[in-house]
Amino acid sequence: MAAMRGSFEEGYRLLPQYCEQIKRTNPGSIASVYGNPTDSCFQRLFISFQASIYGFLNACRPLLGLDRTFLKSKYLGPLLLATGFDGDGALFPLAFGVVDEESDDNWMWFLSELHNLLEINTENMPRLTIFSDRQKGIVNGVEANFPTAFHGFCMRHLSESFRKEFNNTMLVNLLWEAAHALTVIEFEAKILEIEEISQVAAF
Template sequence: MSIKNFESTHTCGQHGANADNSRASRKFIASQIQIVLKARQDLRVVDIKNDMLSNFGIKINYSKAWYESMVHATNTGSRVVIDADDRRFRRLFISYNACIEGFIAGCRPLLFLDGTFIKDRYKSILLSATGYDGNQGIFPFAYYVCDQENEVNWKWFLQGLWTLLYDRKNPYQPSHRLVMISDADKGIRAAVEEFFPDAFHSRCALHLVENFKKKMKDFGHKANVATTLGELLQSVAYKFTISE
């Protein structure tokens, strides 16, 4: 097989009709601008687009450079931290300024810590810190996306929470001692002890009851007995006095 004809007009990539449609992924773009963002906190979307064009000859879609800039533009004071290793995403911490100020000004000194699976192709983990407002409503405070729920990631997350509350001009000073509620996972326990040593660390009643029921079954009790005992324990957990 040999080349017989030379076609000088290209219709692919940045040379033809697709020139404005970037082949660069969001991951690649993020890896290229991460170092620049650390040095230039005021980096604009247009700056990112121009840098990608001049450095790599890539015309990126506006939306790919939009997210972090819009977070800071619409919620000045928000905290967005992207951690990458060798150009690979590792973890993301995010808390909107409206949530930070709302928690400090209008929520009880109470934070629920929990983790759950993100049902996507990357099988990520979402860690969250949630408050409780004066209307008995759930109040989102901060989120953290990572690869697994372990002590290292819980410490990274709680260090971020500590920064939001105390590394500020007017540090968080609630009228009552801060209470943090979790399933008492060993990673959470270690993180709370390190970054919030003065806070009460309480067990989530729902997790406690489920673990209790499982233990009852392990001890040989029938399922209906374990369920009844669990219901009694849950009832006790919501009483306010010893006599009740």
């Protein structure tokens, strides 16, 4: 594989040239790679293609999902993602980053790059709604870089946390019913039902 495709190490060495090629062949794209100041080893990569930026700002709702997944190659590390939704509700990639480790500092950096990207490309950046899991690094990064954004939490992650913490199917079902409530009265009624089972879960 290394003979055919090159080694992982060579691939990392070529990242600065790759970023320059992205910016040259896709004007308006953002592509930058950073090394660790102490040993110059790979630390961070951020990429957003111009077509994605234009499409998000001109054809997508001001809604962004933040998530990460973990790479499975020789050099492991998290892939950080910012994803919009197009008119059909399909996922629309806006930006991605690769970092050496998942940390509060790396999420703060990624969200700062994301904020700069949106601010550069529109004078009137729309008021965003951002949703994510409740990870501390993301919460702090959103508060620092998008202070006017609405920040909601993914119900799938929230219900899984609920299930693990309370081990009660009825509580999980009531949580979903509260999330689907169409009025404040319906929502508060479901919260009261949760409180009757567990005050800790209600708060």
